[in-house]
Amino acid sequence: MNQKERIIALSNAFGPSGLEDEVVEIVKKDLPSSYEAKEDTLRNLYLFPHQKKKEGYTILLDAHSDEVGFIVQSILSNGTIRFLPLGGWDPVNVAGSAVEILGEQGKVSGIVAAKPVHFMSEEEKKKPIDLDSMRIDVGTSSKEETLSLGIDVGCFIVPATKCLYNEQLEIFQGKAFDCRIGCAALLQTLHEIDQESFLGNAIGVLSAQEEVGDRGSECVARTIRADVAICFEGCPADDSFESPDCIQTAMKKGVMLRAYDRSMITHPGFQKFALNCAKENNIPYQVAVRKGGGTNGGVYHLHNIPTIVLGIPTRFAHNGTCFCAYQDYRNAVDLAKAIIQSLSPEILSSF
Numbered sequence: 001m002n003q004k005e006r007i008i009a010l011s012n013a014f015g016p017s018g019l020e021d022e023v024v025e026i027v028k029k030d031l032p033s034s035y036e037a038k039e040d041t042l043r044n045l046y047l048f049p050h051q052k053k054k055e056g057y058t059i060l061l062d063a064h065s066d067e068v069g070f071i072v073q074s075i076l077s078n079g080t081i082r083f084l085p086l087g088g089w090d091p092v093n094v095a096g097s098a099v100e101i102l103g104e105q106g107k108v109s110g111i112v113a114a115k116p117v118h119f120m121s122e123e124e125k126k127k128p129i130d131l132d133s134m135r136i137d138v139g140t141s142s143k144e145e146t147l148s149l150g151i152d153v154g155c156f157i158v159p160a161t162k163c164l165y166n167e168q169l170e171i172f173q174g175k176a177f178d179c180r181i182g183c184a185a186l187l188q189t190l191h192e193i194d195q196e197s198f199l200g201n202a203i204g205v206l207s208a209q210e211e212v213g214d215r216g217s218e219c220v221a222r223t224i225r226a227d228v229a230i231c232f233e234g235c236p237a238d239d240s241f242e243s244p245d246c247i248q249t250a251m252k253k254g255v256m257l258r259a260y261d262r263s264m265i266t267h268p269g270f271q272k273f274a275l276n277c278a279k280e281n282n283i284p285y286q287v288a289v290r291k292g293g294g295t296n297g298g299v300y301h302l303h304n305i306p307t308i309v310l311g312i313p314t315r316f317a318h319n320g321t322c323f324c325a326y327q328d329y330r331n332a333v334d335l336a337k338a339i340i341q342s343l344s345p346e347i348l349s350s351f
């Protein structure tokens with residue numbers, strides 16, 4: 001699989017929080033020859049080098065494998081489905097979208113239905129829309145008919161979006177780039193790093209359940225004693241609506257290094273080292289200070305692990321369809337490689 005094919009496959013994979021299986025399977029089939037994979041019960045997938053360097057320190061590379069989705073809560077007598085969100089959705093972006101439900105007999109397509117405009121009163125038209133009032137319609141007319149499709153309480157749901165690559169613009173349009181573009185960058189970094197060029201051990205982890213509260217990374221932090229962590233993210237880009245003077249994260253402006261968000265104030269020493277690596281290697285980058293948001297970095301740094309976040313700007317990150325650029329993905333891979341190959345025990349001890 002080449003890099004673009006891998007990004008498309010990862011974007012298309014069905015992997016809401018708690019059911020990251022398809023993502024895990026894709027990565028297990030595409031491991032660098034020098035790596036082996038192990039899973040834990042939370043569905044975290046660890047990528048360990050075959051040959052562990054005895055004296056080496058540990059560099060943890062993280063990207064979360066889950067995507068925002070939904071879960072079936074109940075099936076109503078008219079056949080429609082009541083659901084709960086997995087992760088942060090803006091209801092405005094949910095209504096009307098096509099979804100896929102993974103049932104006993106495979107995937108079933110449906111539509112998220114809010115009350116159609118034809119049947120709304122003038123009062124209803126003015127009210128903000130909420131997820132509670134929405135149902136998923138799979139085209140059936142009774143509860144029995146919906147059950148007969150293999151759908152039941154507890155089934156997982158994701159947007160029905162097929163990933164496209166625009167050759168002219170060199171951008172991907174698909175779902176779940178938060179954080180599948182990060183998963184792709186992590187895997188490519190492990191494929192490209194020269195194991196002989198640094199002393200440490202680079203361990204990858206595709207962490208589960210980030211979108212419901214960083215649960216996978218919490219388990220990883222207790223399992224792997226890392227000396228530093230690099231978190232890849234498909235991070236929200238604000239360039240298509242923010243005023244030009246205030247843009248924090250723009251598509252095609254390079255890898256984003258998060259300096260501040262609600263979950264972490266990034267380690268100044270490690271951040272400076274990473275920025276210098278970008279400068280020395282002429283890798284385009286941008287630094288973001290975000291009012292909201294959070295990443296798995298928030299977990300790792302509280303386990304006493306100096307952590308940075310390398311973000312690949314993603315427009316409309318928690319929508320059913322989003323954009324990201326191939327060049328930003330490449331900048332993230334190149335910077336991760338430069339950092340890994342420049343770290344040393346002396347530098348680590350200075351953090």
Ligand SMILES: [Zn+2]
Nearest residue numbers: 178179233234
């Ligand atoms: Zn994310």
